[in-house]
Amino acid sequence: MAKTALIIGGGFAGCAAAHQLALQGGWKVTLVEKLPFLGAGVRTSWYGGHPYTFGPRHFLTPWEEVFGFLHEYLPLRKLKHEFITYVEQDEAFYNFPIHMDDIETMPDREKVHAELDARKTIEQPSNFEEYWIQAVGETLYAKYVDEYSKKMWMVEDNKEIDTFSWSPKGVTIKEGPREAWEERISAYPLAPDGYNAYFDIGTADANVRLSTTIEQYDIPNRTVVIDGQKEQYDVIVNTISPDVLFEHCYGELPFVGRDLHKFVLPMEECFPKDVFFIYYAGKEKFTRLVEYKRFTQHQSPTTLIGLEIPSKNGRHYPVPIQSEIKKAQRYLADLPDNVFSIGRNGSYLYEVDIDDCIKQSMDVAAKLS
Ligand SMILES: Cc1cc2nc3c(=O)[nH]c(=O)nc-3n(C[C@H](O)[C@H](O)[C@H](O)COP(=O)(O)OP(=O)(O)OC[C@H]3O[C@@H](n4cnc5c(N)ncnc54)[C@H](O)[C@@H]3O)c2cc1C
Structure with missing residues (x-):
C-alpha cells in the first residue's frame, strides 16, 4: 500500500518535494496551500502585458546537477549577469x-x-x-x-546582525570581468510564464488542496486538522515557518517582508546591457530595481520595472540574527522522525534560494528511499 505524505505549503520547496516523491513512486501525496495558486512569489503574473515575479527569482546555482535536473523539466536559458x-x-x-x-x-x-x-x-x-x-x-x-x-x-x-554566511556577494573586491556570479550558473526559464509549468509538473500526481489552511497541528503524531477533520500521515514535509507548527511555543520567529511596486516605462529597454538588478545603497526607502525583460526576454516597445521596499508585509526574509536562528533550531530539533522542514522559511535561513529548495527536496527523498 502507498505511504502517505503531507506537504505543507505549495511554494517552490513544496512543489519540488511533491515532484521528488512522485519520481520515487509509492507515495500518496497531499499538498496543502493557503493561497489559491502554487509557486508563491516565484509564480509569474502579468502587468501591462509583461510577465513578472515577486522580485527577481532568477535561477542561480553552484550545482551542475541541480541545474541539469530543473532544465530537464523546464528548459532554462543561461544568463550573463x-x-x-x-x-x-x-x-x-x-x-x-x-x-x-x-x-x-x-x-x-x-x-x-x-x-x-x-x-x-x-x-x-x-x-x-x-x-x-x-x-x-x-x-x-x-x-x-x-x-x-x-x-x-x-x-x-x-x-x-551577528551572522555572515548569508552574505557571500561582496566581501571580496573584484578585478577583471564584472560578471556578478562567475562561479555559479545563472539562468532563467525560457517559457514566457517562467517557472509556472514546473509547479504543475511537480504536483501532477499529488492531491493539491489550494486555498486551504491547516487548523491544528499535532506534529509528534504527524496529524493535522483540516476542515474539522483529523488526518494522520506517514511523512510530513513542511515548508512554512516552524514556529507555526508548534503554536509559537518558543516565541514567534521574526521575518522581514516586502512591498513590490511595478511600473511600465515608455522605452524598449532601460538598464545597461547585462544589468538585471540595480541596488540602491543609500537612504532611499527601496533596496532594488529589477528590469524583468532582462530575465524573460519579453518583446515589447515598453519595459516593466519592479521596485522593492522592505516592510512588515509578509514572511519573506528570515532574519540573520543568531538568537532567532537558535530559536528556529529549537523548533526544528522537536521534529520527530519522518517530519522534515525544508525551504527558506522551513529552514529559517535567508540563504535558502530556489536551487536549495530543489536540493533539499532531493535530500528528503533520498532519506525516504
Ligand atoms: C523578493 C524575493 C526575491 C527573491 N529572488 C530570488 C532569486 O532571484 N533567486 C533565487 O534563487 N531565490 C530568490 N528568492 C528566494 C527564493 O525565491 C525562495 O527561497 C523560494 O522561492 C522559497 O520557496 P519556499 O517554498 O521555501 O517558500 P515560499 O515561497 O514562501 O512558499 C511557502 C508556501 O507556503 C504557503 N503557506 C504559508 N503558510 C501556510 C499555511 N499555514 N498553510 C498552508 N500553506 C501555507 C505560502 O502561501 C507559500 O505558497 C527571493 C525571495 C524573495 C522574497
Missing part, C-alpha cells in the same frame, strides 16, 4: 561586488586605498559592521553596505 549599485555620495553607479576599477574612479580613492592597505583580519567578527569593515574598510562599507543593510533588515544598527 552584472549587478550595479547606486551610491548617492558619489552620484555614481558602481558594480557589485565592489570592483577595483570603480574604486579608481572614486573622488576619495586615496582614502579608500589607505583603508584597504590598513585592513586587519579579525578572527571572529562579532557583528556585520565589523565583518564588512575588516574586509573593505570604513569608506566602502559606508558607500555600499551600511544603509543598504539597515533598510534590508529593518534594523537601526548593523551591529544587531
Whole structure:
C-alpha cells in the first residue's frame, strides 16, 4: 500500500518535494496551500502585458546537477549577469561586488586605498559592521553596505546582525570581468510564464488542496486538522515557518517582508546591457530595481520595472540574527522522525534560494528511499 505524505505549503520547496516523491513512486501525496495558486512569489503574473515575479527569482546555482535536473523539466536559458549599485555620495553607479576599477574612479580613492592597505583580519567578527569593515574598510562599507543593510533588515544598527554566511556577494573586491556570479550558473526559464509549468509538473500526481489552511497541528503524531477533520500521515514535509507548527511555543520567529511596486516605462529597454538588478545603497526607502525583460526576454516597445521596499508585509526574509536562528533550531530539533522542514522559511535561513529548495527536496527523498 502507498505511504502517505503531507506537504505543507505549495511554494517552490513544496512543489519540488511533491515532484521528488512522485519520481520515487509509492507515495500518496497531499499538498496543502493557503493561497489559491502554487509557486508563491516565484509564480509569474502579468502587468501591462509583461510577465513578472515577486522580485527577481532568477535561477542561480553552484550545482551542475541541480541545474541539469530543473532544465530537464523546464528548459532554462543561461544568463550573463552584472549587478550595479547606486551610491548617492558619489552620484555614481558602481558594480557589485565592489570592483577595483570603480574604486579608481572614486573622488576619495586615496582614502579608500589607505583603508584597504590598513585592513586587519579579525578572527571572529562579532557583528556585520565589523565583518564588512575588516574586509573593505570604513569608506566602502559606508558607500555600499551600511544603509543598504539597515533598510534590508529593518534594523537601526548593523551591529544587531551577528551572522555572515548569508552574505557571500561582496566581501571580496573584484578585478577583471564584472560578471556578478562567475562561479555559479545563472539562468532563467525560457517559457514566457517562467517557472509556472514546473509547479504543475511537480504536483501532477499529488492531491493539491489550494486555498486551504491547516487548523491544528499535532506534529509528534504527524496529524493535522483540516476542515474539522483529523488526518494522520506517514511523512510530513513542511515548508512554512516552524514556529507555526508548534503554536509559537518558543516565541514567534521574526521575518522581514516586502512591498513590490511595478511600473511600465515608455522605452524598449532601460538598464545597461547585462544589468538585471540595480541596488540602491543609500537612504532611499527601496533596496532594488529589477528590469524583468532582462530575465524573460519579453518583446515589447515598453519595459516593466519592479521596485522593492522592505516592510512588515509578509514572511519573506528570515532574519540573520543568531538568537532567532537558535530559536528556529529549537523548533526544528522537536521534529520527530519522518517530519522534515525544508525551504527558506522551513529552514529559517535567508540563504535558502530556489536551487536549495530543489536540493533539499532531493535530500528528503533520498532519506525516504
Ligand atoms: C523578493 C524575493 C526575491 C527573491 N529572488 C530570488 C532569486 O532571484 N533567486 C533565487 O534563487 N531565490 C530568490 N528568492 C528566494 C527564493 O525565491 C525562495 O527561497 C523560494 O522561492 C522559497 O520557496 P519556499 O517554498 O521555501 O517558500 P515560499 O515561497 O514562501 O512558499 C511557502 C508556501 O507556503 C504557503 N503557506 C504559508 N503558510 C501556510 C499555511 N499555514 N498553510 C498552508 N500553506 C501555507 C505560502 O502561501 C507559500 O505558497 C527571493 C525571495 C524573495 C522574497
